[in-house]
Amino acid sequence: MSAAPRDFPAAAREALADSQLRRNLRNATTTIRDKRARAVAEAPDWEELREAGRAIKADTLARLDEYLLQFEAAVEAAGGRVHWARDAAEANALVVEVARNHGADEVVKMKSLTTDETRLNDALAAAGIRAVETDFAELILQLDGDWSSHILVPAIHLNRSEIRDLFRRTIVDGPLSDEPAELAEAARLYLRERFLRARVGVSGANFGVAESGTICVVESEGNGRMCTTLPEVLVTVLGIEKLVPTLEDLEVFLQLLPRSATGERMNPYTSLWTGVTDGDGPRELHVVLLDNGRTNVLRDEVGRQALHCIRCSACLNVCPVYSRTGGHAYGSVYPGPIGAILTPQLLGIEHAASLPFASSLCGACYEVCPVKIDIPTVLLHLRAKAVEAKPSAAEAAAMRGLGWVFRDPRRLALAQRLARLAQAPFVRGGTISWAPGPLARWTRARELQPVARESFREWWGRRRT
Amino acid sequence: MSRARDDVLARVRGALPGGRSGVPVPREYRRADERPRAALVDLLEERLVDYRAEVRRVGRQHIGEAVVAICRDRSARRIGVPPGLPGEWRPEEIDIVEDRDLATAELDRLDGVVTGCTAAIAETGTLILAGAPADGRRALTLVPDLHVCVVGEAQVLGSVPEGIAVVASAVRADRRPVTLVSGPSATSDIELLRVEGVHGPRQLVVVIAS
Amino acid sequence: MRIGLFATCIADTLFPETGKAVVSLLERLGHEVEFPPAQTCCGQMHLNSGYRREAAALAERFVRIFDGFDAVVSPSSSCVGTVRELYPHLLGGSASVVEGVYELSELLVGRLGLEDVGAYFPHRVTYHPTCHSLRVTRVGDAPLRLLRAVRGLELVELPEADECCGFGGTFSIKNADTSIAMLGDKCRAVVASGAEICTAVDASCLMQIGGGLARGRTGVRTMHLAEILVSEERA
Numbered sequence: 083m084s085a086a087p088r089d090f091p092a093a094a095r096e097a098l099a100d101s102q103l104r105r106n107l108r109n110a111t112t113t114i115r116d117k118r119a120r121a122v123a124e125a126p127d128w129e130e131l132r133e134a135g136r137a138i139k140a141d142t143l144a145r146l147d148e149y150l151l152q153f154e155a156a157v158e159a160a161g162g163r164v165h166w167a168r169d170a171a172e173a174n175a176l177v178v179e180v181a182r183n184h185g186a187d188e189v190v191k192m193k194s195l196t197t198d199e200t201r202l203n204d205a206l207a208a209a210g211i212r213a214v215e216t217d218f219a220e221l222i223l224q225l226d227g228d229w230s231s232h233i234l235v236p237a238i239h240l241n242r243s244e245i246r247d248l249f250r251r252t253i254v255d256g257p258l259s260d261e262p263a264e265l266a267e268a269a270r271l272y273l274r275e276r277f278l279r280a281r282v283g284v285s286g287a288n289f290g291v292a293e294s295g296t297i298c299v300v301e302s303e304g305n306g307r308m309c310t311t312l313p314e315v316l317v318t319v320l321g322i323e324k325l326v327p328t329l330e331d332l333e334v335f336l337q338l339l340p341r342s343a344t345g346e347r348m349n350p351y352t353s354l355w356t357g358v359t360d361g362d363g364p365r366e367l368h369v370v371l372l373d374n375g376r377t378n379v380l381r382d383e384v385g386r387q388a389l390h391c392i393r394c395s396a397c398l399n400v401c402p403v404y405s406r407t408g409g410h411a412y413g414s415v416y417p418g419p420i421g422a423i424l425t426p427q428l429l430g431i432e433h434a435a436s437l438p439f440a441s442s443l444c445g446a447c448y449e450v451c452p453v454k455i456d457i458p459t460v461l462l463h464l465r466a467k468a469v470e471a472k473p474s475a476a477e478a479a480a481m482r483g484l485g486w487v488f489r490d491p492r493r494l495a496l497a498q499r500l501a502r503l504a505q506a507p508f509v510r511g512g513t514i515s516w517a518p519g520p521l522a523r524w525t526r527a528r529e530l531q532p533v534a535r536e537s538f539r540e541w542w543g544r545r546r547t
Numbered sequence: 548m549s550r551a552r553d554d555v556l557a558r559v560r561g562a563l564p565g566g567r568s569g570v571p572v573p574r575e576y577r578r579a580d581e582r583p584r585a586a587l588v589d590l591l592e593e594r595l596v597d598y599r600a601e602v603r604r605v606g607r608q609h610i611g612e613a614v615v616a617i618c619r620d621r622s623a624r625r626i627g628v629p630p631g632l633p634g635e636w637r638p639e640e641i642d643i644v645e646d647r648d649l650a651t652a653e654l655d656r657l658d659g660v661v662t663g664c665t666a667a668i669a670e671t672g673t674l675i676l677a678g679a680p681a682d683g684r685r686a687l688t689l690v691p692d693l694h695v696c697v698v699g700e701a702q703v704l705g706s707v708p709e710g711i712a713v714v715a716s717a718v719r720a721d722r723r724p725v726t727l728v729s730g731p732s733a734t735s736d737i738e739l740l741r742v743e744g745v746h747g748p749r750q751l752v753v754v755i756a757s
Numbered sequence: 758m759r760i761g762l763f764a765t766c767i768a769d770t771l772f773p774e775t776g777k778a779v780v781s782l783l784e785r786l787g788h789e790v791e792f793p794p795a796q797t798c799c800g801q802m803h804l805n806s807g808y809r810r811e812a813a814a815l816a817e818r819f820v821r822i823f824d825g826f827d828a829v830v831s832p833s834s835s836c837v838g839t840v841r842e843l844y845p846h847l848l849g850g851s852a853s854v855v856e857g858v859y860e861l862s863e864l865l866v867g868r869l870g871l872e873d874v875g876a877y878f879p880h881r882v883t884y885h886p887t888c889h890s891l892r893v894t895r896v897g898d899a900p901l902r903l904l905r906a907v908r909g910l911e912l913v914e915l916p917e918a919d920e921c922c923g924f925g926g927t928f929s930i931k932n933a934d935t936s937i938a939m940l941g942d943k944c945r946a947v948v949a950s951g952a953e954i955c956t957a958v959d960a961s962c963l964m965q966i967g968g969g970l971a972r973g974r975t976g977v978r979t980m981h982l983a984e985i986l987v988s989e990e991r992a
Contacts, residue, residue: 090932091931091932091933091934091935094932094934094935095934098934098935098938126577127575127576127577130573130574130575130576130577131576133573133575134572134573134574134575134576137570137571137572140570141569141570141571141572143563144563144567144568144569144570145563145569146559146563147556147559147560147563150555150556150559151556160722165551166549166551166552166554166555167551167555168551168554172551218745219734262742263742263743265742266734266742266745269745270745270746273746274746277746278651278652278655278690294718294719294722296718302732302733302734303732303733303734303745303746303747304689304732304745304747304748305745305746307685307689307726307746307747308689308746308747311685311686311689312651312686312689312690322555322559329714329715329718329719330708330711330712332711333707333708333710333711333712334576336707336711336727337707340671346598346729347598347670347671347729348598348668348671348672348673348707348727348729349729350598350728350729350730350731350732350747351726351727351728351729351732352726352727352729353685353724353725353726353727354714354718354724354725354726354727355724355725356718356722356723356724357722359678359723359724361648361684362678362684362685362686362724363684363685363724371555373555373558377558377559377561377562378562380558380562380563381561381562386562402920402921402923403932403935406935406938406939407935439927439928439931439932440932440935441925441928442888442921442923442924442925442928442932442936442939443805443888443925443926443928444888444892444925445888445889445891445892445893446888446892446919446921448892449892462804462805462807465805465806465807466808466809467807468807469808470807477806481803481806481808481811482811484803484811485803485808485814485815487797488766488797488798488815489797489815489818490797491794491795491796491797494769494797494798498769498770501770513971523930523933524929524930524933524968526933526937527933527937527940527969527972528937528940528965528968528969528971528972529967529968529971531771531772531964531967531968532771533770533771534770534771534772534773536773537769537770537773538764538769538770538773538776538777539792539794541773541776541777542776542792542794543794
C-alpha cells in the first residue's frame with residue numbers, strides 16, 4: 083500500500099511533471115483552503131479554541147499512561163475488550179484473529195489512517211479475508227490498486243472521468259456517466275449490499291475519551307455509521323495519542339475539526355459509542371490500542387507535539403510544497419507538513435531523512451493548525467537530527483568551511499574577494515546565467531546575482547577613511 | 548497480549564519525565580450562547596437549510612399532519628418509529644412499523660423513519676440523538692433513506708459546548724450511544740463537488756415544533 | 758539614536774546598495790549609524806540546514822558584537838526572525854540584545870513612529886510580503902504604510918501575495934524543482950500586477966524572485982524596500 087519514503091526531491095520532481103495531478107491539487111487545495119478560512123472566520127473564539135485544543139492534547143500526552151489505564155478500565159466496564167499492540171504486526175494480528183473467530187471472510191472498513199499505517203488490508207488478505215473499503219475515495223483507491231495522496235480527500239488525484247472508467251472496469255456493468263451523482267449512486271449500491279450482510283466491522287477513531295471509554299468518530303458519508311452499527315462485531319483501532327481526558331474536551335475538538343478539515347460548521351455524522359449497548363449496535367467490541375512508534379515520538383520533548391495532530395489536513399491544503407507535489411511524493415501515509423514531522427519520528431529519522439527538508443519554512447501550516455503544532459520548529463529540530471543520523475560528508479565539509487569563514491570577518495572579506503575572481507568567467511551583463519556545481523541547480527531556472535564589485539563592508543571601510 | 552500491554556505502558560512511562568503534573572487547560576472559548584430561544588430556533592432552521600436539510604415549522608398539535616404531508620411528498624409509505632415515539636406523532640394515514648428489534652433487512656424495506664431527538668444545536672444545525680425513548684436506536688436512523696426528526700423549540704440549544712453537555716449526561720447516565728446529525732449524508736470526493744447522499748439517509752426533514 | 762546596522766551576509770556580499778540605502782536613510786532621519794565590522798552572518802543558513810553547533814557559534818558572536826546600541830536594524834526579516842525567535846533556544850536563554858533587533862520597516866514605523874520618510878519614487882511598485890515578515894516578525898502592514906507615503910509611487914496589489922516565493926534558503930537548491938514551481942507562480946503574479954518593480958523586506962526572497970523575473974525576461978525588476986525609501990527628488 084504505502085511505499086517507504088523515497089528521497090523527496092526525486093519523488094517531487096516526478097510529481098511536479100504530472101499536469102493532471104497539478105491541476106487537481108490546485109483546485110482541491112484552493113477550494114478547501116477558502117472554505118476553511120470562511121468557516122474559521124465565523125468563529126469569534128477561534129484562537130481560544132486552538133489554545134484549549136493545544137493544552138488538552140499536551141495534558142493528554144503529559145499523563146498518557148494514566149489516561150490509557152483509565153480508558154481501558156472504562157471500556158471494559160462498558161462491556162468492550164481492550165487489546166494492546168506494540169507494532170503494526172501485532173495490531174493486524176489482533177484484527178485478523180477477531181475476524182477469524184467469527185468466521186468472517188469479509189469485513190467492512192471505514193477510512194482509518196491508522197489501519198493504512200499498519201497495512202491491515204494486506205494482513206487480512208494474507209489471511210484470506212477481504213477488507214471492503216467503504217469510504218467513497220478509499221473504495222476508489224482500493225478498486226484502482228492505488229494509495230492515498232491526501233489525508234482527507236484521498237482520491238484527489240483522480241477526476242470524474244477517471245473514476246467513471248474505473249467503476250466500469252470493476253463494479254458496474256453497463257453504461258455509466260461521469261456525473262458525480264451517478265458515480266456516488268454506483269458506489270452506494272455496491273456497498274449497501276455489503277453493509278447489510280457484514281458480520282465484522284473495522285474502524286479507526288478520531289478520539290477516545292479516557293473518562294468514559296467513549297469512542298468518537300467523525301464522518302460525512304454515513305459509511306462509518308454503517309460499519310460501526312450494523313455488524314455484530316466491531317474492532318476499533320486507535321493510536322495511543324488519540325485520547326482526550328473528558329467528554330467535555332470533545333466540545334473543543336468537535337469545533338476545531340470540522341471547520342479545519344472540510345470547512346464546515348459541523349460534519350454530517352459524529353458517532354459516539356461506549357462499550358456495547360444491548361439492542362443497539364454491535365454485540366462485541368474490541369478496541370486495539372496501537373503504539374507503532376508513537377512512544378518514540380513521545381520521548382522527544384520538541385517533537386512530541388506532532389502527536390497532538392487531529393488529522394484535519396488543514397496544513398496540507400495551505401502548504402505550497404504539498405499543494406504542488408501531492409501526497410505520494412512524501413512516500414508515507416502521513417504526507418504534507420504533519421507528515422514531514424511525524425513520519426520521520428515514527429519510522430526513525432534515518433528512514434525518512436529527506437522529509438524534514440521538504441519545506442521552505444514558510445510557516446503557513448503553523449498558522450492554520452487547529453491545535454497549534456509548531457511545525458516549523460519541529461522541522462528545524464528534525465533537520466539537526468537528520469544531519470547527525472545521515473551525514474553527507476560533502477555538505478558537512480561545506481557547512482564547516484562556511485562556518486569557519488563566518489567566524490572571522492577577515493576571512494569573509496577574503497572569501498568575497500576570491501569569489502569575485504572565481505565568478506569572473508561566468509558574469510555577463512551583470513548577471514550569471516550559468517554556474518557550475520550545486521549552483522547549477524539555481525541557474526537552471528534563475529539568474530544568479532554576482533558578488534558585488536565592492537562589498538558593503540569594503541564600502542564602509544572606504545567611507546570611514 | 549498482556550506482555551504487549553506491559554511493554555507499551557513501560558515505554559510510555561519511560562518517555563515521560565518523572566514527577567510530572569498535568570497541563571492546565573484554559574477554557575476561554577464561548578461556553579454558552581446567550582441569545583433568546585426564538586433567535587436560536589431561527590438560527591437552527593437557517594443552519595439546517597444551509598446544509599441541505601428540509602425544515603418545517605409547525606405548532607405542536609400539528610406534528611402528525613406534518614408527518615403525513617412529508618411522507619406523501621416523498622412517496623414514503625412504510626415508516627419505522629421507535630417504540631417510545633409519542634402517539635400523536637403516529638398518524639393513522641401512514642403505515643407505521645414499530646422498531647422492536649427489526650432485522651437489518653427489514654429496516655432496509657422501510658421508506659423512512661420518524662423520530663424525536665434529545666436536543667439540537669442551533670449554531671451548527673445539529674440534531675443530537677442520544678438514545679432517549681423517541682430517538683430510536685442507531686440503525687433505525689441510519690438504514691432507511693428518509694429521516695424525519697421532530698425537534699421541540701424547548702430542545703434547542705445555542706452552542707456546541709451546550710450540546711456536548713447533553714451528550715456527556717447521556718453517556719455518564721447509562722453509556723448510551725450518541726449520534727450527532729448535521730444534514731443528510733454527503734461526499735466531496737469527486738473533484739470536491741459535494742454530492743448528497745451516499746450512505747446515511749439521503750433525505751433529512753426536520754420538523755421544528757413550537 | 759545610535760543604531761547598529763546588521764547588514765546581513767547576503768546584502769554585504771551581493772546587494773551592498775541595500776546596506777548603503779539603510780545607512781543613508783537613517784542618517785537622513787537624524788540618527789547615528791554604526792556598522793560593527795566584526796559582523797558576518799546570523800547563522801540562519803546553518804540553523805535551517807541542521808548544523809546547530811555552527812549556528813550557535815555565530816549566534817554567540819552576533820550577541821557580543823551588537824551589544825550596546827540603542828537599537829539594531831537589519832534589512833532582513835528572516836535574519837531578524839532568527840535572532841529574535843531562535844537565538845533564545847540556540848543559546849539556552851535570552852540575551853537582552855535580541856529584543857532590540859528590528860527589521861527596517863519595524864524600526865521606522867514601530868519604534869520611530871514614522872510613515873513618511875521623505876521619499877520620492879515615481880514608479881509602479883508591488884509589495885511581496887515575505888513569509889518571515891508575515892508570520893515570524895509579524896510586521897503587519899508597516900511596509901505598505903511606508904510605501905503609501907512615498908511621493909510619486911503607485912502601489913499595485915500583488916495577487917496571492919501571501920504565497921511563499923519558494924526560496925527557503927537551501928530549499929531552493931535541495932528541492933530546486935519544487936522551489937522553481939513556486940517561483941513560477943510568484944513571478945506570474947508579479948507580472949500580472951502590472952508593476953515595474955517588486956519590493957520586499959528580505960533580500961533573499963528578492964534574489965529568488967528577481968532571479969526568476971530576469972530569467973523570464975519579464976522586464977520587471979526587484980528592489981529592496983530600503984532602496985525605495987532612500988530615493989529622493991532630484992532638484
